Amino acid sequence: MIEIDNLTKTYGAGPQAYQALRGVTATVRANEFFTLLGPSGCGKTTLLRMIAGFETPTSGKLLLDGQDVSASPPYRRPVNTVFQSYALFPHMTCAENIGFGLKMLGKPKAEITRTVGEMLDLVQMTPMANRRPSQLSGGQQQRIALARALAPKPKVLLLDEPLSALDYKLRKDMQIELKRIQKDTGITFVFVTHDQEEALTMSDRIAIMNAGTIRQIGSPRDIYDQPAERFVADFIGETNFLTVGLLGVAGQTARVALPSGRELDLRAPGELPKGPQVTMAIRPEHLELVAADAGQLSGRLSNIVYFGTDTHFHVDLGEGGALVVRSQNKPDQMPRLTAGEAVGISVLPGTGQVLRD
Amino acid sequence: MATRPKPPAVDGARAALLTPALLIVTLGALAPVLVIALYSILTPGDYGGVSWTVSFQNWLNVIAERDFLTDEMTLAAAHLEIFWRSVKLAFLTTLLTFIFGFPAAYFIATRPPHRRDLWLMLIMLPFWTNLLIRIFAVMQLIRNDGIINNLLLSIGAIEAPIQMLYTEFAVLVGMTYLYLPLMVLPIYASMERFDFSLAEAGYDLYAPRLRVLQQVILPAIKPGIIAGSILVFIPSLGDYVVARVLGGGKQLMLGNLIGMQFGELRNWPLGAALSLTLLAIVAVAMVIYVRTAGAEEEPHG
Numbered sequence A: 001m002i003e004i005d006n007l008t009k010t011y012g013a014g015p016q017a018y019q020a021l022r023g024v025t026a027t028v029r030a031n032e033f034f035t036l037l038g039p040s041g042c043g044k045t046t047l048l049r050m051i052a053g054f055e056t057p058t059s060g061k062l063l064l065d066g067q068d069v070s071a072s073p074p075y076r077r078p079v080n081t082v083f084q085s086y087a088l089f090p091h092m093t094c095a096e097n098i099g100f101g102l103k104m105l106g107k108p109k110a111e112i113t114r115t116v117g118e119m120l121d122l123v124q125m126t127p128m129a130n131r132r133p134s135q136l137s138g139g140q141q142q143r144i145a146l147a148r149a150l151a152p153k154p155k156v157l158l159l160d161e162p163l164s165a166l167d168y169k170l171r172k173d174m175q176i177e178l179k180r181i182q183k184d185t186g187i188t189f190v191f192v193t194h195d196q197e198e199a200l201t202m203s204d205r206i207a208i209m210n211a212g213t214i215r216q217i218g219s220p221r222d223i224y225d226q227p228a229e230r231f232v233a234d235f236i237g238e239t240n241f242l243t244v245g246l247l248g249v250a251g252q253t254a255r256v257a258l259p260s261g262r263e264l265d266l267r268a269p270g271e272l273p274k275g276p277q278v279t280m281a282i283r284p285e286h287l288e289l290v291a292a293d294a295g296q297l298s299g300r301l302s303n304i305v306y307f308g309t310d311t312h313f314h315v316d317l318g319e320g321g322a323l324v325v326r327s328q329n330k331p332d333q334m335p336r337l338t339a340g341e342a343v344g345i346s347v348l349p350g351t352g353q354v355l356r357d
Numbered sequence B: 001m002a003t004r005p006k007p008p009a010v011d012g013a014r015a016a017l018l019t020p021a022l023l024i025v026t027l028g029a030l031a032p033v034l035v036i037a038l039y040s041i042l043t044p045g046d047y048g049g050v051s052w053t054v055s056f057q058n059w060l061n062v063i064a065e066r067d068f069l070t071d072e073m074t075l076a077a078a079h080l081e082i083f084w085r086s087v088k089l090a091f092l093t094t095l096l097t098f099i100f101g102f103p104a105a106y107f108i109a110t111r112p113p114h115r116r117d118l119w120l121m122l123i124m125l126p127f128w129t130n131l132l133i134r135i136f137a138v139m140q141l142i143r144n145d146g147i148i149n150n151l152l153l154s155i156g157a158i159e160a161p162i163q164m165l166y167t168e169f170a171v172l173v174g175m176t177y178l179y180l181p182l183m184v185l186p187i188y189a190s191m192e193r194f195d196f197s198l199a200e201a202g203y204d205l206y207a208p209r210l211r212v213l214q215q216v217i218l219p220a221i222k223p224g225i226i227a228g229s230i231l232v233f234i235p236s237l238g239d240y241v242v243a244r245v246l247g248g249g250k251q252l253m254l255g256n257l258i259g260m261q262f263g264e265l266r267n268w269p270l271g272a273a274l275s276l277t278l279l280a281i282v283a284v285a286m287v288i289y290v291r292t293a294g295a296e297e298e299p300h301g
């Protein structure tokens, strides 16, 4: 278990000082696949390097299984890293690379040989044991880097965009493979990516980061279905934002007035802003096109974009803004709609929510 | 790295383009060696130069001398002492330049890129000064009435000046100072290409600093260390000026011995034989060194 307690990191000093982390607090549970997701420059690598011990926190604490490791060097932490560039030792064979950590830990030769064998097996690279990294493809180097980091059986494995250098197909394969290895070994994985699809499919929990802070932590489902704020809703998937009037709040439910004047009950997680106007977030696939006078909203079709598996309908709500409605394409019931037509929109029951900002 | 392109075949145009280079190599390197080799098997002329009588006496004289009285051949103790001193000082110079040069190169390579040029320039700055001036500067530091002795005397650390000038120590200091950049630059060059995430991978895998240095950094920059050592060892072995000035004619090195044969002793053939001996020592040392240094490394490709 990793407890990250109000960590901050400032690079440089004086006028060039840059605060890369602005108070990050999170708990990574044992054996979980935990993903840091966020736009470029939000501090993912910085946070990861701090867990590994390559950066010292400016303030805050880092606990590993209850022990404060904030000040211990990387070689004293039971944490290993899979580097984005792999960083395999070029003058060693694959087997020597994998055995390096165990050798440094002073393990007996027989144990090293056995573990290296197991690891090569785990990543399906046994035939390549005696090759040099320069004689391997990118995907193979990736596997060796993974095996090398797993061999010392760390408590936590850190992976900084390990798949970003691979092509699409290989990447899909490695995603499944990584997930399998994480389950088999039971090691806690902290995984960095800026690919949201990767994060959603692989993680037990995701932390969404922005500008040196964590905005929301939750399961992929929580994050996708119940984004707490505009940034998260916007970052993950596609979202329509609509300004609505707040009529009242009862527990986790808020009653709002849509631009059309119709009233609707929405989920309202956490605190809400006080004002009469709040932001409602709704996914395009949670909306449905209906006849012009049916549904809670009405507008005019401005654009129709065909995507193969589905179609996006851009609807102009007039004063109330614009929305995108997504519907899956089914050959027999293609709606014969054209741009300019008046349409109605209905909100699927139980979807949509009010954001805290 | 796995496959290495075959060297292209030399065709006509290419041969023509190579001609100037080949000419320089032939005239500048091969021809003098051949002349020296020829001289080494001739007889000394009366006033320098050579007389055209073939004799292998010079080669014998490289390591042996004839006793004036008994006419017996004995090992030339003076020559052997000079050989030994040259090899020893050249080796120690290489070692010292490595000990001082490696941290310097490491320091520069780990600075932010835009600051490295400044540090490199500082390393090379002495090259802008004349060689003799630099050696005389060292002399000012270490002579009996020099800065170091005066300083030590004034703080009462010593009672009488330490004799540093005209000792082997002086020659060693001078050569180390002179050749340090030749060690720093090649090591820096290979270190600059070194991917420091490899060092991080080492730390991450439970290797403390020294182990990372020994297991990860040194193997990666070995080519630079080999190049630097060769660049320092060869000129140190054949050094003339430093031994002449800082050794004061007492701590002769091979270069001085050779110089004397062509100068005051007027024995060109012996000088030629000694020069070739120096060449042979360098060649043997290089073979041994490159073999041992590259021993653990498997051949690539």
Ligand SMILES: Nc1ncnc2c1ncn2[C@@H]1O[C@H](COP(=O)(O)OP(=O)(O)OP(=O)(O)O)[C@@H](O)[C@H]1O
Binding pocket: A011, A012, A018, A019, A020, A038, A039, A040, A041, A042, A043, A044, A045, A046, A047, A194
């Ligand atoms: N050594 C450093 N010195 C100064 N600033 C740094 C340093 N390392 C990172 N930064 C800055 O800190 C911020 C966060 O960097 P970080 O590498 O953690 O981002 P990231 O989330 O990993 O981004 P990416 O997705 O592009 O890898 C960036 O603005 C970066 O410019």
Ligand SMILES: [Mg+2]
Binding pocket: A044, A045, A046, A160
């Ligand atoms: Mg990063």
